[in-house]
Amino acid sequence: MNHDSVIKISNLTKTFGKVTAVDKINLEVKQGDFFGFVGPNGAGKSTTINCLLNFLFPTEGDMTILGLDCIKDSVELKKYIGFVPAEVFYYENMTVKELLNYSNSFYNGLEVKLIKKYIKMFAIPLDKKMGELSSGNKKKVAIIQSLLHKPQLLILDEPSNGLDPLMQANLFNVLEEIRKDGTTIFMSSHVLKEVQNHCNRVAFIKDGKIIKTGLINSIIKKNMKLVKITTNDINDLKKNLKVKDLENVIIRGNTISFIYRNTPRQLLKELAGYDIIDLSIETPDLEDIFMDFYKGGK
Amino acid sequence: MNLLFKDMKEHLKSVIIWILVLALLIIMIITLHPIAVEKMDMMDEMMEQFPPEMIKALNLTNLSFQNILDYFFYEFQFILLASTIFAGILGASLIGKEESDKTIQFLYAKPISRTNILLTKMIVAGILLIFFNITLFIISALGMTIFSNQNIDYLLLFNIFMGQLLIQITFTLIGFMLAVLIPKPKSAPTIMAGITMVTFILGIMSKIADKVANLAYISPIHYLLSDDFISIGYLKFKHILIMVIICIISTTVAFLNYKKKNFNL
Numbered sequence: 305m306n307h308d309s310v311i312k313i314s315n316l317t318k319t320f321g322k323v324t325a326v327d328k329i330n331l332e333v334k335q336g337d338f339f340g341f342v343g344p345n346g347a348g349k350s351t352t353i354n355c356l357l358n359f360l361f362p363t364e365g366d367m368t369i370l371g372l373d374c375i376k377d378s379v380e381l382k383k384y385i386g387f388v389p390a391e392v393f394y395y396e397n398m399t400v401k402e403l404l405n406y407s408n409s410f411y412n413g414l415e416v417k418l419i420k421k422y423i424k425m426f427a428i429p430l431d432k433k434m435g436e437l438s439s440g441n442k443k444k445v446a447i448i449q450s451l452l453h454k455p456q457l458l459i460l461d462e463p464s465n466g467l468d469p470l471m472q473a474n475l476f477n478v479l480e481e482i483r484k485d486g487t488t489i490f491m492s493s494h495v496l497k498e499v500q501n502h503c504n505r506v507a508f509i510k511d512g513k514i515i516k517t518g519l520i521n522s523i524i525k526k527n528m529k530l531v532k533i534t535t536n537d538i539n540d541l542k543k544n545l546k547v548k549d550l551e552n553v554i555i556r557g558n559t560i561s562f563i564y565r566n567t568p569r570q571l572l573k574e575l576a577g578y579d580i581i582d583l584s585i586e587t588p589d590l591e592d593i594f595m596d597f598y599k600g601g602k
Numbered sequence: 603m604n605l606l607f608k609d610m611k612e613h614l615k616s617v618i619i620w621i622l623v624l625a626l627l628i629i630m631i632i633t634l635h636p637i638a639v640e641k642m643d644m645m646d647e648m649m650e651q652f653p654p655e656m657i658k659a660l661n662l663t664n665l666s667f668q669n670i671l672d673y674f675f676y677e678f679q680f681i682l683l684a685s686t687i688f689a690g691i692l693g694a695s696l697i698g699k700e701e702s703d704k705t706i707q708f709l710y711a712k713p714i715s716r717t718n719i720l721l722t723k724m725i726v727a728g729i730l731l732i733f734f735n736i737t738l739f740i741i742s743a744l745g746m747t748i749f750s751n752q753n754i755d756y757l758l759l760f761n762i763f764m765g766q767l768l769i770q771i772t773f774t775l776i777g778f779m780l781a782v783l784i785p786k787p788k789s790a791p792t793i794m795a796g797i798t799m800v801t802f803i804l805g806i807m808s809k810i811a812d813k814v815a816n817l818a819y820i821s822p823i824h825y826l827l828s829d830d831f832i833s834i835g836y837l838k839f840k841h842i843l844i845m846v847i848i849c850i851i852s853t854t855v856a857f858l859n860y861k862k863k864n865f866n867l
Contacts, residue, residue: 393704
């Protein structure tokens, strides 16, 4: 199957009683994307994923995966997708081996070589019962079972939660590897560094609404600087800088930091004549932008 | 098939425990028959003191403890009550456990339909209940053959267990429906045990007071425990019909609602 648009969400709304968890969201994930779905707790990330997988029925809206309808064609499309939940609740009385065999029994044509490779890479104890595993090891089992049938789309909900740094590295190596082989990845995450390092596209969700979506590179480089100034004239400086160019202003002692939406040249012009003790101008990372979006509400 | 084998394996242990406990009870009942016969005279005297409603409520009409099958049938009501509670719990937990343990996040991420999940679990319940009743029938038949020198009406004994099977299937399907309908399926097995007990008690009340005789229809357990089952030898058609209707309604409601249910994850 070849579809340019792997996930297409149109006007998705999900309400629980009077609470609107997801509010008219539109989202498109294209073939080959490593898509980051970013938002604070309760923003609607898991609800969106649960609707995609038909655990929940949307109140309104349409969703397709690989051109198949997420409700009507749920059985067919699940042949092509792998899913790693945020918190793993698998059969506690099954051993890891039994669970992987059970998972595999739903698909055809698995490669034994691949199974062995992932088991070795993630170092999981095959004979232990799921109920005896730490949350990190449960997560590893969830990751392995999602990969074995070589899915065309992998959906991961907070995948690195509970994994140690080495296993996180292994996970992202595998994700980069399968992405090269053509798998599209849709990942929700709190860890903005990993979204910035691996994803090519990102959507920010807040209070059930998508507030920003686009290519990571274009979002980060959009004429935005993180500025930190230490000065003895802090009050004068604050008064005289053009307020429209400043966001997220934080003052601590004689240090002021803010996000500056203009050119560095303009900033340096404005700073001339002040008694500057220290100055740094950086391109902000996703974390700064995230804080900007969620605190500033833009 | 994978889900069927997984569920069979998962629930077989509890089925075997129930069978073992009830088998032990059955053997105890059978081996105590000679003592019951000895005490019969005393019982007869005692029963003369009882009001006739009480005798009806205790299921003692038309029964003679001299006959081992009559005696067994009297004691069987406790086995039947336990078996029905077990069946309701089985139905409720087969479908409710996936959701309350949140393992549905694993199962339903696989290429399997909701209809297939529910249907497979109903087949699992059917197989386990048939196994349950056949095993208990064989144990009872063997017990009576070994411990009694009376001629045993094996067909009647078989019909008792087939009656029990039908009642169990009815309660299992109600259990399925309940686990699908309630928002927190974790409590479904407990509610099912409660429903079974309440209908059983209402059934007893229907025998005590003529005014509420129609309450007997609410208690499928009493379809089998009716005064004349032993003499007729099988369940009455109207009772079978009521149970079939309950089964059809429960199954339809369960399927229709499971297909559009939001899983509580």
